[in-house]
Amino acid sequence: MAIDFTLTTEQRRLQSSVREFARDVLAPLSDQVDQEPDPLRAFQLVKPAYSEACKQGIAFSMLPREYGGGGLSNVDFVIAAEEIQAVDPGFGTTVLVNGLGLMPVWYYGTEEQKKRFIGAATSDQSGEFIVGYAASEPPGTPGGTANFDAPAIGGAGMHVTATRDGDDYVINGRKYWPCNVGGWDNQGADLNLVVVRTDPNSGGTTGLSAIMVERGTPGVSYNSISTSAQRSAPNCEIVFDNARVPASNLIEGTRGNGDLVINRNFAWSGPVAGIGAVAVARSAYEDALRWAKTYTGGGPEPIINYQYPGYVLGDIATKIEAARYFCWKGAHYLDQHGYHGEMLGAMCKVHCTEMLFDCVYKCMQVVGVNSLDTKHRFHRYLREASLLPLYDAGNFGMQRRRVHGVMVDESFNPRAFMDDEAVDFTKGMEGIDTVPGPKTDAPAMAR
Ligand SMILES: Cc1cc2nc3c(=O)[nH]c(=O)nc-3n(C[C@H](O)[C@H](O)[C@H](O)COP(=O)(O)OP(=O)(O)OC[C@H]3O[C@@H](n4cnc5c(N)ncnc54)[C@H](O)[C@@H]3O)c2cc1C
Structure with a gap:
């Protein structure tokens, strides 16, 4: 049985322990952090949660056990990342970036560098190492x-x-x-x-x-x-x-390969950013569903019983489910192919982060004018939805370019992902669609 969406016992345990961490440790800080006007102070407010994440092995969970990390697979990491980002997507980014800084050391470093740099992070006991x-x-x-x-x-x-x-x-x-x-x-x-x-x-x-x-x-x-x-x-x-x-x-x-590091890094993080979008959409949907099941608007019954809220919330739930499985597939592909997934990681990030805005806006339509009351969280979901397509290599800047670069290559097999085939990413696939600066006569790379 090759295709099986069942979480293993360990994955369920991971999901529920990270969900508990997010609910009990992160959630009580999250609104205060969001509202703090000073960006450094806002970050400092989240430190108790970060220290706890270090203690629980979350902060460096994506790194290999061999060097003291948590040894999570990409699928495991994405499952955990959904729980964190459903409460606070920024905290998920902080943990993700620990990986963006150290995964390339694991991929490309000498043995001495892996022990020195990854070892320093994973052996640290201060609860502050970042x-x-x-x-x-x-x-x-x-x-x-x-x-x-x-x-x-x-x-x-x-x-x-x-x-x-x-x-x-x-x-x-x-x-x-x-x-x-x-x-x-x-x-x-x-x-x-x-x-x-x-x-x-x-x-x-x-x-x-x-x-x-x-x-x-x-x-x-x-x-x-x-x-x-x-x-x-x-x-x-x-x-x-x-x-x-x-x-x-x-x-x-x-x-001489910093370009490949950037492309590999921002593809590795694709399903993690993608699941961030799933997570924010999930929170907005659950809030809107709760509202629709209790709010009557002065009518005879809660608005969930009418067509518009029912159909729209059904569409939102469908999008969330589909995006989640794309992230699981993207992460699984990275696991199967030595942490390479330059094209699929980008496709996953673009697709999931771009469904989010629509989901949040539709949730707000269901809730109506009350969604604008800042005592609810829709204003925050909307802001988070605007960020996700732009960060972690912008969807229009870098992610679509990588997809285009692979697709245009002679070797590209359009059924590669369906057939679980490796898709090599080479320097020859980079640079497409770019506009050189004014100091050179070099033409934009065209194929
Ligand atoms: C919360 C957060 C965390 C982040 N963390 C990190 C981090 O840890 N490390 C890090 O290095 N960066 C980080 N960033 C920056 C992030 O990766 C950005 O997405 C990226 O730096 C900007 O690149 P972009 O491709 O989106 O280009 P942009 O500068 O956003 O591109 C702007 C526009 O230019 C046009 N354009 C883009 N590419 C081309 C092209 N090749 N030719 C012609 N026109 C083009 C497109 O229309 C594009 O929309 C972070 C950002 C945020 C918000």
Whole structure:
């Protein structure tokens, strides 16, 4: 019996223990965090929940047991992530980003680097250890993350440079948006995986690598960004001003392949972001259903008994179910194919996050004007729904581009996912649809 949606006993246990954590530890903090105007203070308010997540093994649950992690499969992780994100999607992002910072070390690091960096996170007893992942850069001309793989030298793309000087790399430039990177005090996360250009004469998919920057590195500063949603996930601008990092911190297998790290990372996180959308839609739907079963609007019976609320809520429930199984499939595919799922992860993220807004809006239509009362949570669901398609590599910026890049390749088998075949992702699939910056004559990559 190959296709079976039954959760194992361990998965049920995981689901119920994370559900309990979300209900008992996270939920009591969540509204206060959402309403706190200062973004750093908002993040600090969530620290007791983070410490508990460390104690319960949630914070590094996605990392392999071999290096002290929780050893969850991708399917397990997605099951757990739904429970957290149904209560607080930003907290889910904070945990997710621990993985975005350390999974590439597991994929591409030397044995020594895996023990040093993953081991530091998983053996820490403080309940505060946090890891950032910095790929995104400020928008502007030239610059921006959207075009990070544009075939341009000195044009669009990544502008943070790491220049070799003796036994060190000297890092200069700015990143914008990365999560977790400032840590609990804007003095830096314990570890930050930073995508840099090690060859300033290169462009597009060449000359990018990932290097680990440790807390306390001189020449790095952090400024909080105040976001309209996911306020428990701390976004920052990072400024590197001649920051010196040991050359041994460059994750060996990423040398010249930072572009592939970005694509693999944002595909790994696809089903996790997707289940975040399922989770928010689930919460909005459950609130609207509860309302429809109790509110009569002055009529003879609760509005659930009428066609419009009944049919609309039925449609919403259908979308949620379908999206959840897509996330399970996406996660299962990553498990089956060595954590590669560059195309399917992107498809899953795009599809699920883009069904969310419609679900929340329809829930609000069912509830009616009372959904606008801030004592209900629909205003928050709406804000969360607007964020999910834009973060974790934007659906229009990076996720659709990856799908397009694979699809256009000669080797692409349109039945690959149905047949559970591996789909290789290569540099040749990158850069499609990009617009090079103004400093170059290189044409946009066209096929
Ligand atoms: C809560 C949160 C957490 C985040 N965490 C992290 C993190 O941990 N690490 C990190 O590095 N970043 C993080 N980010 C940033 C996130 O990944 C962004 O989605 C990403 O940096 C922006 O890339 P984008 O592809 O969406 O491009 P955008 O800059 O949003 O693109 C803008 C628009 O430009 C156009 N465009 C995009 N690509 C192209 C192209 N190739 N050619 C022509 N036009 C194009 C499209 O119309 C697109 O909609 C986070 C953001 C949020 C909100």
